Amino acid sequence: MxxxxxxxxxxxxxxxxxxxxxxxxxxxxxxxxxxxxxxxxxxxxxxxxxxxxxxxxxxxxxxxxxxxxxxxxxxxxxxxxxxxxxxxxxxxxxxxxxxxxxxxxxxxxxxxxxxxxxxxxxxxxxxxxxxxxxxxxxxxxxxxxxxxxxxxxxxxxxxxxxxxxxxxxRESRNAHRDALVAHFTPRIGEFCSDCQSRLEKNPLRILDCKVDREHPLMETAPSLTDYLxxxxxxxxxxxxxxxxxxxxxxxxxxxxxxxxxxxxxxxxxxxxxxxxxxxxxxxxxxxxxxxxxxxxxxxxxxxxxxxxxxxxxxxxxxxEGKSFTQEAELDVYIVTLEESAHRKGFKLLNELRNAGIRADMDYMDRKMKAQMKSADRFNAKAVIVIGQDEVDGNVVQLKNMAEGSQEKIEDTMIIEKIKEQLK
Structure with missing residues (x-):
């Protein structure tokens, strides 16, 4: 179903x-x-x-x-x-x-x-x-x-x-109510059943009727402001x-x-x-x-x-043809190329989030090109690339997406470097 x-x-x-x-x-x-x-x-x-x-x-x-x-x-x-x-x-x-x-x-x-x-x-x-x-x-x-x-x-x-x-x-509304009843009563049969039931209960509701809004008596109905x-x-x-x-x-x-x-x-x-x-x-x-x-x-x-x-x-x-400006969804997207790199990327992802940095990574075992496309779709400000060489060297590759520049950063410095870049 x-x-x-x-x-x-x-x-x-x-x-x-x-x-x-x-x-x-x-x-x-x-x-x-x-x-x-x-x-x-x-x-x-x-x-x-x-x-x-x-x-x-x-x-x-x-x-x-x-x-x-x-x-x-x-x-x-x-x-x-x-x-x-x-x-x-x-x-x-x-x-x-x-x-x-x-x-x-x-x-x-x-x-x-x-x-x-x-x-x-x-x-x-x-x-x-x-x-x-x-x-x-x-x-x-x-x-x-x-x-x-x-x-x-x-x-x-x-x-x-x-x-x-x-x-x-209340006094003003009661005076206006009496005037409305006198105004609509002679031709109330021309109005919808809802208006007919409202005549005695609450004639002010007749003025709010969507069915009879074009009836000529609506135009000439007593104005409440005249009874204030x-x-x-x-x-x-x-x-x-x-x-x-x-x-x-x-x-x-x-x-x-x-x-x-x-x-x-x-x-x-x-x-x-x-x-x-x-x-x-x-x-x-x-x-x-x-x-x-x-x-x-x-x-x-x-x-x-x-x-x-x-x-x-x-x-x-x-x-009006107006819209809000959507901010970048991510600060950092992590691209990983090997299983060991995926483990390192996941650990780094947790550290980034704990530092208040918006971050995400690939969970679909895709190639590097596909992961980079995801980073573009998320408007990530930076991309971290981790392969086997980065795992062995205790470093990551940090790419600034706005400038197109890339540099090698030691693991112990990555969060500080990203915060500096985001400023």
């Missing part, structure tokens, strides 16, 4: 995984600069956590979650997003009692959603995200957005734009002011609502503007979620965060 990778997933082979490592390195360094610390949560959680926080009318909960019953007859779900698990951990581990607030966290790992596979969108995908929990300062909203923008900037993307909206507080109360409007102005202060450009989109129920106040997306990227342009999305910690049994702890697809970041780089 021939087994294949499950539909909607992918194998990331060594020819591509180094690019992921580049992105991961950028992320770790930036998070360290911003003082965000890594958190690692389980891949699966209680199903109710996502139903309660993400929203039981969202596509994620109703159509996309991978849910199973464990042997204890408990309903469990592979995490479809990262915020709910992080906030759950924040509450469970009483991080709200930490002396330094807000608690600034980042995560990176696989998420799971059962949806149709498209370019850069998989059923198992890798998401990087940050959460700043414990502060209602609009400046932290701007900081989170700045961190997301910095990831794309340092990765080399230029064709991106930030889209911004405010969802307001004085406090919500003032908060949004401060967020925009902080972004203006640090030179982060943005576009306002009153129809940006995001796909999860826990968002309020600031909502944002970062999109690719590259002509070769494709129809689905969103690279990253996030927003504020005051009240989420309370929803899962914790104290009031306002938060804001974002989730970013690594697959889509790499796809955006490809669309």
């Amino acid at each position: 021939n087994f294949k990778v499950p539909r909607g997933t992918q194998d990331i082979l060594p020819s591509e995984s180094w690019k992921w490592q580049k992105v991961e390195s950028i992320i770790r360094n930036l998070c360290d600069n911003y003082r965000y610390k890594e958190i690692r949560t389980p891949i699966f959680e209680q199903t109710e956590l996502f139903q309660r926080t993400v929203g039981d009318t969202t596509d994620i909960v109703t159509k996309e979650m991978y849910t199973f019953t464990d042997r204890g007859n408990r309903s469990m779900t592979l995490r479809p997003e990262g915020t709910a698990p992080v906030v759950r951990s924040f509450v469970e581990n009483k991080m709200f009692g930490y002396p330094d607030q807000p608690v600034k966290l980042y995560y990176q790992g696989p998420m799971f959603r059962y949806e149709r596979q498209q370019a850069g969108r998989y059923r198992q995908f890798v998401q990087f995200g940050v959460e700043a929990i414990g502060s209602a300062d609009p400046a932290i909203d701007a900081e989170v957005i700045a961190l997301a923008m910095d990831v794309y900037k340092q990765a080399g993307l230029t064709d991106v734009k930030l889209v911004l909206n405010s969802l307001g507080d 109360n004085e406090q919500s409007a003032a908060y949004f102005e401060q967020v925009k002011g902080y972004l203006d202060d640090v030179g982060i450009a943005y576009e306002l989109d009153p129809n940006l609502v995001r796909g999860l129920d826990y968002y309020n106040h600031t909502a944002f997306e970062i999109m690719s503007t590259s002509s070769g990227f494709g129809a689905i342009t969103t690279l990253c999305g996030g927003g504020r979620y005051n009240g989420l910690a309370e929803e899962i049994g914790g104290p009031y702890a306002p938060g804001i965060g974002f989730g970013m697809s690594i697959e889509r970041l790499l796809l955006a780089l490809e669309a």
Whole structure:
């Protein structure tokens, strides 16, 4: 029987995984600069956590979650997003009692959603995200957005734009909700069944519908920004002011609502503007979620965060015709010509690695020419050649691949010589 990778997933082979490592390195360094610390949560959680926080009318909960019953007859779900698990951990581990607030966290790992596979969108995908929990300062909203923008900037993307909206507080959203119900009710029969069920439960979700996005009522739907109360409007102005202060450009989109129920106040997306990227342009999305910690049994702890697809970041780089520079894979490749030389080469290989030098050798008993070709493919900076003469003379032949020079080096001096050459 021939087994294949499950539909909607992918194998990331060594020819591509180094690019992921580049992105991961950028992320770790930036998070360290911003003082965000890594958190690692389980891949699966209680199903109710996502139903309660993400929203039981969202596509994620109703159509996309991978849910199973464990042997204890408990309903469990592979995490479809990262915020709910992080906030759950924040509450469970009483991080709200930490002396330094807000608690600034980042995560990176696989998420799971059962949806149709498209370019850069998989059923198992890798998401990087940050959460700043414990502060209602609009400046932290701007900081989170700045961190997301910095990831794309340092990765080399230029064709991106930030889209911004405010969802307001509960009072503002309730007023907007009533206006949406009045707007859509007379013609709700023209909408899909999902929108019809959302009319009373959560009419804001109608604006996020992929099926009816071209319906004329979508264009004339009441804008949430028109229903922001004085406090919500003032908060949004401060967020925009902080972004203006640090030179982060943005576009306002009153129809940006995001796909999860826990968002309020600031909502944002970062999109690719590259002509070769494709129809689905969103690279990253996030927003504020005051009240989420309370929803899962914790104290009031306002938060804001974002989730970013690594697959889509790499796809955006490809669309812009950009790529990372791949460093040489090896410092040294050892070529051996005899059995006794192979033994000596293996011992030297171990010594090189213990000295922090990236090294490898042939294990296929190939001729010298074939071994040298391997050294070229690995972009080895140096090659050590060992034959019977070198074994008998306690020396090796060291070839500098960049210069093309070669010299005989005593065994006791080889590591020192290579380190000097690598400098």
